[in-house]
Amino acid sequence: MTATLLSKKQNRLPRILEHASGDKRFKILEAHMKKHQFKHDALIEVLHKAQELFGFLEDDLLLFIAYKLKLPASRVYGVATFYHFFTLKPKGRHTCVVCMGTACYVKGADKVLAAIEEHAGIKAGETTPDNQVSLLTARCIGACGIAPAVVYDGTVTPRQTPETALEQLKGWTGHGH
Amino acid sequence: MDRLKVATVWLGGCSGCHMSFLDLDEFLLELADKIDLVYSPVVDTKEYPENVDVCLVEGAVCNEDNLELLRRIRARTQVLVAFGDCAVTANVPAIRNQLGLRNDESVLQRAYVEGAQSNPGVPRHPGIVPPLLPRVLPVHEAVHVDYFLPGCPPPADRIKAVLTQVLAGAEPRLEGPQLKFG
Amino acid sequence: MDIDDLNEIAQKERAARKRYTLRCCMAAGCISSNSKGVKEALEKAVKDAGLEDQVEVRGVGCMKLCCQGPLVQIDAQGEGAxxxxxxxxxxxxxxxVTPEDAASLVATLKGGKTTVQRGDPAHPFFTKQLSIVLANSGYVDPERIESYIAADGYQALHDVLREMTPKEVIETVVNSGLRGRGGAGYPTGLKWGTVAKTASPQKYVICNADEGDPGAFMDRSVLESDPHSVLEGMAIAAYAVGASQGFIYVRAEYPLAISRLQTAIRQAKQYGLLGSGVFESPFNFNIDLRIGAGAFVCGEETALMASVEGKRGTPRPRPPFPAESGLYNSPTLINNVETFANIAPIIRKGAAWFAGIGTEKSKGTKVFALAGKITNTGLIEVPMGTPLRTIVETMGGGAPDGGRIKAVQTGGPSGGCIPADALDTPVDYESLSKLGSIMGSGGMIVMDETTRMVDVARFFMEFCMDESCGKCIPCRAGTVQMHHLLNKILARQATIRDLQKLEELCDMVRNTSLCGLGQTAPNPVLSTLRFFRKEYLDLLVPDTYGPRQNGKAGAPPAAAPGR
Amino acid sequence: MAARTLTIDGKQVSADESATILEAATDAGINIPTLCHLDGVYDVGACRICLVEVAGVAKLLPACTTRVSEGMEVKTDSERLRKYRRMTLELLFAERNHVCAVCVANGHCELQALAYTLGMDHVRYEYCFPRWEVDNTHPLFGMDHNRCILCARCVRVCWHIEGAGTKNVSGRGARSQIISDLNQPWGTSDTCTKCGKCVMACPTGALFDKGATVSEMERDRTKLEFIVTAREKKQWIA
Structure with missing residues (x-):
């Protein structure tokens, strides 16, 4: 078993770099790193940019960043998984972020979340099998004055109820299944 | 003083702790002068009696029978000692807990169906085969435990040390090399 | 840029004021209720009515009464409005206000009538406020530096650079009595003094804008409404302690604040108010933004510095304190947004003025984000020492729909719940900590009779458990066990022994955790236990299989429990 | 180098100003229990086992990272400290699956030894029973995450003694995990030099030599100190 695994052990970098050379997004990312002079302390800024460009941080992308910043891959992975904001898995076509800050919670965000989970058949942090909707929670988006708030595809929407949330979701899926 | 009523029980464990108990050798004779062994795998008593002074409980709490018996023991026993690692930590029997929810079903499948050499099928005879608990518990998660005697198994000299203290009405203390898991 | 240039910009800006200003709230709360659409509609309506030379539609920062947004207020100058x-x-x-309302609002400027819902600026919600930090909020255009300059912006920085020594600046801050607004209330001047005293060729100033308390949006509002006040405060601090590089660590969840900060930094640089040779003096100061990535623990200063360095945001033991050895092992001054926003006013109006506001030990004002089960949610700034009752009942209007206020939560996951019968407590650092809560950064969540306090405690514990960085054992594993015990209590499976275990864990986690997150994680449990213990006890089940009465072997057995 | 005089448990002790409380105590023959500390590797103050009381300081301070100061009065043992230390251990035992009876490190485990020293005869908290992987893909070593206490000793030796940076911590809170490279099977790591220092550093049975069975896994920790002393001080003290 060890032998087969070790046979898989090979330098992935040449393949990644070759792939990167044909993808404009890698160029933009590299320019961003250059702006930060490839400094180690720019890692989080670079990860932000990478996620903005690619939507999520897959292994090859992390390895590319590690190589360019001259950091161990384990450090890049450790940082990328420490922060909630970074995601290593692809997101759905639509994202729905339910704010679970205290103000939203005491005003019923838990019920909104429960309704969405039941309707979409997924738990917070998951994506529907058809890749349509990713459901996330946030630890307070600072919109407490208009609680409970839900962010649909980047738009903060005030005073949500289970009914208004489901309406929004049904709009995404095209029909109320 | 009256002779103390002592019991030992064997829940979900390998009986190794009881083997170790038997290793007390000549101390057993000394014990026999001081105590009545009122309930034990080595005694033919069907029902756990009332007013037991000390009970050594071997094994983890794995099924409903274990739990029911343990609760009865707690109600009828003055001093309850968790006897050995399975009783103290749930130890090896609890490895199935790692399998998560429905682990009871999956271990039964593995044991009685996948691993069966003949007549595969999970035995479920109400009143005969006790249902497994969803989660294996160390004794103190089910009832209050007065003293703990870890070890896998606890060697005879440690059992002797604890028993001597408990029978004298003292609070047993396991210190230094006397305290040992595994 | 010198003082004449600055005054010229201010005068030009003031002179350009039109007869009417329609201030339209463009903070995140109102934007989420389409205030952008309202602003565009207003601009169009002004154009359609041919009033462009008389009316300015100005996007401003937070106008405070968030629950009624989008908000629009009309200012007039000159006679005969x-x-x-x-x-x-x-x-x-x-x-x-909706975009459809725009035409009728503009029509009022020509004597027309409108049916748009009127707010009451004379309501105690507004009149009981005293604005220092939020003085510009809702008035200046946060995206134009000229607007800030017209409101005396950057005057203080100029005066500091031209007329004061660093020592005098620090003395002023010390004398003002300003204490850190991030939560713990450490005297700001003292902190500055320590950084100033530590000899080092390189020092840093960091603005902690990682407002992580769920239920707090003060810092976001300040950054969105008046970003330059923070930049100016930081520059003054940098001059006082001898730093040349600053960082603002801001949450990624605040995109609007980030973009306004970027704009503000760019504009300040263009005017020579940041960068090299500020106000043509030898003082250099740069500010870079660092965008957080969703980790509450990064509000802790050592974790924040690790994050600025691009690492996992785990804290480290103190000492050494950041003031001696912080970012890149250099002396580092860390203050939060509101603290920095207080600096320029203190310099402009003097330490004595500031020290005259508030209580003996807590000077100045405090911004609170009022939210939860309360009629008027929004942003308020009140003098320190204002009774909680004034805030939640007089200003906040009490619980909505005839409900009764049960408790007020301050300090977020590090704070506690103050019961309704303690509402006469004045809000200052000491009084709140006496009640087992903390001032915190200023989140104030009101709870009514429908809120179950054990549930609230579990909510916060879950938060701390999820946000624990995992470095130290008491916080990483202790929060898991405390959360588990709270779940057990709520599931009505816990006995009095479980409650004792919970209290023991609270004590242990508080005293042994590495950083503030763990040390304060038990607070919501402890404070609800203190004031709402009965709610816990009501959920417990009898300890049927608990210890026997005497637990000794030789003694006569106790009567068997009746089962 | 200036000397500082302090008292530890009532005993007068003199130490260099750069010394930590732990170093000063060890020199004076006073034993402070530790877990994440490892001689030769820099300290992080994470496990909180070595917390001590210092007169005049309200908070408990980690002996491994707190420097001595003149006139400091340190108490390394009290009922309160013992209680907290024991609770810390119980939390660790409940966190993952530390089943001594079937562990390679049984009898040679620092966690276990500490439990004995502190009189931990059972764990009062409910066991979490998480399901962690066992990584057996490396040709020489294995990693059982069930036994890991996240002390990060392996990470520190991999970065600061070996310099490879293969190991790090991923995730956070209770979901933290020791990883190799991009959280890939250890055997597929591009950077691991197979030096085995992480295995030497591990206090429990989490990292082990392949082929070791129950109770067999002994470690030679002095090797690490030897390498560091040789590297930094150019002194080869075997």
Whole structure:
């Protein structure tokens, strides 16, 4: 078993770099790193940019960043998984972020979340099998004055109820299944 | 003083702790002068009696029978000692807990169906085969435990040390090399 | 840039003021209720009415009464305005404005009528406020530096650079009595003094804008509404302690604040108010933004510095304190947004003025984000020492729909719940900590009779458990066990022994955790236990299989429990 | 180098100003229990086992990272400290699956030894029973995450003694995990030099030599100190 695994052990970098050379997004990312002079302390800024460009941080992308910043891959992975904001898995076509800050919670965000989970058949942090909707929670988006708030595809929407949330979701899926 | 009523029980464990108990050798004779062994795998008593002074409980709490018996023991026993690692930590029997929810079903499948050499099928005879608990518990998660005697198994000299203290009405203390898991 | 240039910009800006200003709230709360659409509609309506030379539609920062947004208020200058102006110079305030309302609002400037819902600027919600930090909020355009300069912006920085030594600046801050607004209330001047005293060729100033308490949005509002006040405060601090590089660590969840900060930094640099040779003096100061990535623990200063360095945001033991060895092992001054926003006013108006506001030990004002089960949610700034009752009942209007206030939560996951019968407590650092809570950064969540306090405690514990960085054992594993025990209590499976275990864990986690997150994680449990213990006890089940009465072997057995 | 005089448990002790409380105590023959500390590797103050009381300081301070100061009065043992230390251990035992009876490190485990020293005869908290992987893909070593206490000793030796940076911590809170490279099977790591220092550093049975069975896994920790002393001080003290 060890032998087969070790046979898989090979330098992935040449393949990644070759792939990167044909993808404009890698160029933009590299320019961003250059702006930060490839400094180690720019890692989080670079990860932000990478996620903005690619939507999520897959292994090859992390390895590319590690190589360019001259950091161990384990450090890049450790940082990328420490922060909630970074995601290593692809997101759905639509994202729905339910704010679970205290103000939203005491005003019923838990019920909104429960309704969405039941309707979409997924738990917070998951994506529907058809890749349509990713459901996330946030630890307070600072919109407490208009609680409970839900962010649909980047738009903060005030005073949500289970009914208004489901309406929004049904709009995404095209029909109320 | 009256002779103390002592019991030992064997829940979900390998009986190794009881083997170790038997290793007390000549101390057993000394014990026999001081105590009545009122309930034990080595005694033919069907029902756990009332007013037991000390009970050594071997094994983890794995099924409903274990739990029911343990609760009865707690109600009828003055001093309850968790006897050995399975009783103290749930130890090896609890490895199935790692399998998560429905682990009871999956271990039964593995044991009685996948691993069966003949007549595969999970035995479920109400009143005969006790249902497994969803989660294996160390004794103190089910009832209050007065003293703990870890070890896998606890060697005879440690059992002797604890028993001597408990029978004298003292609070047993396991210190230094006397305290040992595994 | 020198003082004449600055004054010229201010004068030009003031002179350009039109007869009417329609201030339209463009903070995140109102934007989420389409205030952008309202602003565009207003601009169009002004154009359609041919009033462009008389009316300015200005996007401003937070106008405070978030629950009624989008908010629009009309200011008039000069005689003969067609709209009613109150005695204190306030024009009409409109609430819940929609783009469709724009035409009728503009029509009022020509004597027309509108049916748009009117707000009451004379309501205690507004009149009981005292604005220092939020003085510009809702008035200046956060995206134009000229607007800030017209409100005396960057005057203080100029005066500091031209007329004061660093030592005098620090003395002023010490004398003002300002204490850190991030939560713990450490005296700001003292902190500055320590950084200033530590000899080092490189020092840093960091603005902690990682407002992580769920239920707090003060810092976000300040950054969105008046970003330059923070930049100016930081620059003054940098001059005082001898730093040349600053960082603002801001949450990624605040995109609007980030973009306004970027704009503000760019504009300040263009005017020579940041960068090299500020105000043509030898003082250099750069500010870079660092965008957080969703980790509450990064509000802790050592974790924040690790994050600025691009690492996992785990804290480290103190000492050494950041003031001695912080970012890149250099002396580092860390203050939060609101603290920095207080600096320029203190310099402009003097330490004595500031020290005259508030209580003996807590000077100045405090911004609170009022939210939860309360009629008027929004942003308030009140003098320290204002009773909680004034805030939640007089200003906040009490619980909505005839409900009764049960408790007020301050300090977020590090704070506690203050029961309704303690509402007469004045809000200052000491009084709140006496009640087992903390001032915190200023989140104030009101709870009514429908809120179950054990549930609240579990909510916060879950938060701390999820946000624990995992470095130290008491916080990483202790929060898991405390959360588990709270779940057990709520599931009505816990006995009095479980409750004892919970209390013991609270004590242990508080005293042994590495950083503030763990040390304060038990607070919500402890404070609800203190004031609402009965709610816990009511959920417990009898300890049927608990210890026997005497637990000794030789003694006569106790009577068997009746089962 | 200036000397500092302090008292530890009532005993007068003199130490260099750069010394930590732990170093000063060890020199004076006073034993402070530790877990994440490892001689030769820099300290992080994470496990909180070595917390001590210092007169005049309200908070408990980690002996491994707190420097001595003149006139400091340190108490390394009290009922309160013992209680907290024991609770810390119980939390660790409940966190993952530390089943001594079937562990390679049984009898040679620092966690276990500490439990004995502190009289931990059972764990009062409910066991979490998480399901962690066992990584057996490396040709020489294995990693059982069930036994890991996240002390990060392996990470520190991999970065600061070996310099490879293969190991790090991923995730956070209770979901933290020791990883190799991009959280890939250890055997597929591009950077691991197979030096085995992480295995030497591990206090429990989490990292082990392949082929070791129950109770067999002994470690030679002095090797690490030897390498560091040789590297930094150019002194080869075997």
């Amino acid at each position: 067609t709209i009613e102006i109150s005695a204190d110079g306030q024009g009409p305030l409109y609430q819940k």
